[in-house]
């Protein structure tokens with residue numbers, strides 16, 4: 001039985017990568033999907049491929065969310081997926097000593113402000129019916145420190161915490177609006193391209209990046225989408241304020257053994 005029949009599902013940053021896969025899975029499960037992205041051309045093309053609706057949305061912009069609320073006033077599922085590392089266009093260092101305030105703010109504007117605005121939109125679009133599922137895409141980086149990507153890690157940690165505030169707030173209001181975070185690590189999407197490059201050492205870099213991952217490979221967007229379907233579905237009606245890691249075992253412990 002398809003698990004998303006009758007559900008209106010909004011997914012941000014869904015022109016590619018994890019968001020695209022989540023949108024496709026929701027559609028395959030019978031959901032009415034509103035695919036959104038900052039990139040109009042890529043978003044519209046992705047929506048055509050899936051056979052769903054597209055709305056342009058820059059998650060940083062309050063006015064974009066207000067327009068979405070006018071056009072899509074009711075939603076059952078909202079996935080706050082859009083996110084950046086800050087390394088998309090090269091850019092300066094992101095360590096705590098040398099990062100610029102502008103770079104720090106740029107990462108937080110998409111990852112954290114975007115998720116705050118997305119949760120606020122979701123509550124407004126769900127509270128009339130008093131039920132719904134908000135899914136925030138955090139990261140393994142939101143659970144541990146990342147010295148050379150400090151803004152990304154801090155923004156993802158804040159998403160984890162805000163998820164719990166939203167979950168508790170909605171429960172206090174007596175709504176069955178759930179809010180949970182997903183914490184992926186090393187999922188092979190275009191977000192990695194600036195770090196992998198196209199040179200002959202690409203394969204070596206890929207291997208190095210998953211050397212500490214117990215399953216010794218990158219994850220696939222579909223593997224994250226499967227978790228999103230579970231959290232969005234009526235099989236997860238008792239899950240709220242929680243965090244689900246999907247990381248090939250990376251956070252399970254340390255490979256270091258006592259001598």
Ligand code: NDP
Nearest residue numbers: 013017018038039058059082083139184186187189190191
């Ligand atoms: P991608 O870079 O492949 O896709 C992100 C999408 O978000 C792109 O289509 C991008 O558009 C869009 N986007 C960027 N900025 C905005 C904005 N301001 N408003 C709306 N859309 C925007 O990333 P992934 O699919 O890999 O990542 C998806 C989420 O998963 C992110 O939040 C990421 O942090 C998180 N994540 C990913 C991991 C991984 O290993 N891939 C691991 C942990 C977490 P454009 O291309 O035009 O910039």
